[in-house]
Amino acid sequence: MVRRHYIPDPPPQAMRCHHPGCEAEGLYRAPKSPNQLNQYLWFCLDHVREYNKSWDFYAGMNTDQIEKQVRFDTVWQRPTWPLGQWGTSAAARRFAAMDETEFMPDDVREAINARMNAAKNRAEQERRRQKQRVxxxxxxxxxxxxxxxxxxxxxxxxxxxxxxxxxxxxxxxxxxxxxxxxxxxxxxxxxxxxxxxxx
CATH class of the missing domain: 1.10.287 (Helix Hairpins)
Structure with a gap:
């Protein structure tokens, strides 16, 4: 049996600063662009500070695109859906077309009906309150x-x-x-x- 030995990654190679005309060592990385956040340019300390000051993630975006990006970032770039979509309204859509002959225990059907009726009652009460307020x-x-x-x-x-x-x-x-x-x-x-x- 051939024994395999762990070979560590080679140490990173020293890079020259990507700023034109700079001969210093590039020790500090910065993303190439908003569309290439995992690809980097390497700079010396002075030039990475200069690059960071001029960095504008939203450059070239219009107002709608910026707002969409900000909203996407507030939920950690995960998909979202409106509150209640998976609640009683979804249950109503799911069970409204259910065939009565399809098996469903009575207690489950009663619980579903009670939940949907409670939601309807709350909506009706709120409508009455609004009418009284007016x-x-x-x-x-x-x-x-x-x-x-x-x-x-x-x-x-x-x-x-x-x-x-x-x-x-x-x-x-x-x-x-x-x-x-x-x-x-x-x-x-x-x-x-x-x-x-x-x-």
Missing amino acids: ASKEEAALAVLELAPPVTWTEIRARYKSLVKQLHPDANGGDKSAEEQLKLVNQAYGTLKAAAAEA
Whole structure:
């Protein structure tokens, strides 16, 4: 049996600095380019510092490419997917088309259905909360105009014009409290106008 002996790698060969005209020894490596990060140029200490100062990884990239690269780097250059893609929505897609005759234990089917129903209920509750929040904002705006629902847009506009005349600085000799009240009236009218435009 032939015995094989371990032969260590030869020591690295001394290289001349890659900077044009420099005769010093190149002891410090630097990547050739952003596309060649594992291929190196070798420099002396002074020239590697100079090279590093002028290094721009994003040179030649537009804004979209830079943003894409930064986002890719924030996840350690690994693939990602949106949260929830493998959650209840994926379960709904996977089991919606399942044949009822296909074997699935009852307790597993119940657990899957409960999870999907819970997600639907949460979405519905959030939708109701959003609707209530909008309604309360409109009701508060009506209260500023000293109105209560139900009310027509014609009545809102007439009330707004009336309050503007009453609270205008010219009609109140520059009274600060009237001026502040007028700001509130303008904000309330803007809120109601935006809600009417959405409707």
